[in-house]
Amino acid sequence: MKFAIVKGAPxxxxxxxxxxxxxxxxxxxxxxxxxxxxxxxxxxxxMRIPDGEFVALVGPSGCGKSTILRLVSGLVQPSTxxxxxxxxxxxxxxxRIGMAFQNPTxxxxxxxxxxxxxxxxxxxxxxxxxxxxxxxxxRDKVHGLLAQVGLSGFAGKYPWQLSGGMLQRANLCRAxxxxxxxxLLDEPFxxxxxxxxxxxxxxxxxxxxxxxxTVLLVTHDLREAGFLASRICVMSARPGRILDDSPVExxxxxxxxxxxxxxxxxxxxxxxxxxxxxxxxxxAGSA
Amino acid sequence: xxxxxxxxxxxxxxxxxxxxxxxxxxxxxxxxxxxxPRPSQVLATLxxxxxxxxxxxxxxLATTMLGFVLGVALGVVLGAIIGVSRTAYDTAYPLLIGxxxxxxxxxxxxFVLWFGSGTVPAVLTSLSICxxxxxxxxxxxxxxxxxxxxxxxxxxxxxxFDILWNVGLPRTMPFFFASLKVAITYAFVGTVxxxxxxxxxxxxxxxxxxxxxxxxxxxxxxxxxxxxxxxALYVAxxxxxxxxxxxATRKNDFAAA
Ligand SMILES: Nc1ncnc2c1ncn2[C@@H]1O[C@H](COP(=O)(O)OP(=O)(O)O)[C@@H](O)[C@H]1O
Ligand SMILES: [Mg+2]
Numbered sequence: 001m002k003f004a005i006v007k008g009a010p011x012x013x014x015x016x017x018x019x020x021x022x023x024x025x026x027x028x029x030x031x032x033x034x035x036x037x038x039x040x041x042x043x044x045x046x047m048r049i050p051d052g053e054f055v056a057l058v059g060p061s062g063c064g065k066s067t068i069l070r071l072v073s074g075l076v077q078p079s080t081x082x083x084x085x086x087x088x089x090x091x092x093x094x095x096r097i098g099m100a101f102q103n104p105t106x107x108x109x110x111x112x113x114x115x116x117x118x119x120x121x122x123x124x125x126x127x128x129x130x131x132x133x134x135x136x137x138x139r140d141k142v143h144g145l146l147a148q149v150g151l152s153g154f155a156g157k158y159p160w161q162l163s164g165g166m167l168q169r170a171n172l173c174r175a176x177x178x179x180x181x182x183x184l185l186d187e188p189f190x191x192x193x194x195x196x197x198x199x200x201x202x203x204x205x206x207x208x209x210x211x212x213x214t215v216l217l218v219t220h221d222l223r224e225a226g227f228l229a230s231r232i233c234v235m236s237a238r239p240g241r242i243l244d245d246s247p248v249e250x251x252x253x254x255x256x257x258x259x260x261x262x263x264x265x266x267x268x269x270x271x272x273x274x275x276x277x278x279x280x281x282x283x284a285g286s287a
Numbered sequence: 288x289x290x291x292x293x294x295x296x297x298x299x300x301x302x303x304x305x306x307x308x309x310x311x312x313x314x315x316x317x318x319x320x321x322x323x324p325r326p327s328q329v330l331a332t333l334x335x336x337x338x339x340x341x342x343x344x345x346x347x348l349a350t351t352m353l354g355f356v357l358g359v360a361l362g363v364v365l366g367a368i369i370g371v372s373r374t375a376y377d378t379a380y381p382l383l384i385g386x387x388x389x390x391x392x393x394x395x396x397x398f399v400l401w402f403g404s405g406t407v408p409a410v411l412t413s414l415s416i417c418x419x420x421x422x423x424x425x426x427x428x429x430x431x432x433x434x435x436x437x438x439x440x441x442x443x444x445x446x447x448f449d450i451l452w453n454v455g456l457p458r459t460m461p462f463f464f465a466s467l468k469v470a471i472t473y474a475f476v477g478t479v480x481x482x483x484x485x486x487x488x489x490x491x492x493x494x495x496x497x498x499x500x501x502x503x504x505x506x507x508x509x510x511x512x513x514x515x516x517x518x519a520l521y522v523a524x525x526x527x528x529x530x531x532x533x534x535a536t537r538k539n540d541f542a543a544a
Contacts, residue, residue, distance in 0.1 A: 097442045098442075107436075109458075122443045122449050123444060174439075
């Protein structure tokens, strides 16, 4: 696999592990605006995510987590450094990407089935077959995915007929329907109650085990990060950089009960302290 | 009785009450029909003069529809340009606001100066009144796409056109149809306005002539026709709106049921 470098990245020696990388940020920084109103959102950040890994990003709010997702999806260009996604320039949108936010943004005039199908209307190679297959193969595909998240009977319903948790399941389906190699989730469960959230963790874990996309999950919930991720990155306050990067090695499939075991609680505790420190460093810095 | 039916019942009752009250007021106070004719008198005039009035009704309707169609076409084009391009929005909006705040009575003489009196100034007046709500609503509808939705689609590699076609346009439809309802009423006002000032045909002109002949019942008959036409046009476009963009109101119906 050949890697193109987007912007002024220092040439690096080729390493054997690179071929398996899905995303690589090297010395990447992002500044919004310019001159006096410039906002440094991300300071020189280096991050490597192997193909098929589930990475959770945690950190104080406003530290640049969403900015990292927008970098990876090509919605934001780096100010300095490089972003390499799937071995090609991100500007070319080479890697198929699925995205989901806290707001499920289902289009109200479409049924759940039609909403979930939307990416197939846009992304090749599905796009050119859309007319022939929207009532055939694509429909089965959507129904299959909806069944996996427990929404079997809801394909023909409109978004307003579904609860928040159900909409978020549909949102996950829409993010996965075009078989993306990379799934970007920005606080997807932030607006849900604790029990619904735990239900969705289990569903997301199943989906990940079944499809194995590379996942980058932004969350405020450390239990969520520990339950889902195979690696957790802790970011500093704005402008963010990676403070800590630790693997999470609990066996899969994980259960909610596991989140109350001593090892898990200890991990949680450690992450919590890191973030508290990062936040107080910010307060001290700005005082 | 369903809530809807009850509501309709009361609305019809109120209208009836209004006319009965009016009739009684005239009878009891002995009001001269040179000032306020009784509704029954107006109705009689309406029936009796209908053959003469009919061509004028058609004239007013045709002028209104023509002005409306042209106004909608102009409004859609301008609204689309303004809604899609931020630059166009910033540059053109002040001019549009300025234009829309001119009282349209003031432009009728100018149209008459340019095109003579008759149908043309009436069409132009109705066009120039009714295009503005269309522009505003189309522009608003197109410009208010949820940023998250746009991010989701852009990350999929969607082009500007993809986003417009799949999200922008459908989302604009309820705004568009709501504005049609307003625009048709405005177009109607514009037509009648121009007819009263500068035309020898149409209901507006009939009312003007009747008024100068002190034929007060006929003036009121004209008023009734205008009210009837206005309501009919409004209802027609409400029905179209409901059929086409039911999804935008379905939630409310559900909550009420
Ligand atoms: N488009 C933008 N223009 C200017 N500033 C922005 C923009 N997007 C984000 N920022 C700023 O960059 C910082 C990081 O934002 P973000 O990545 O959204 O943080 P979070 O970690 O909460 O997701 C914030 O201070 C935010 O105000
Ligand atoms: Mg964020």
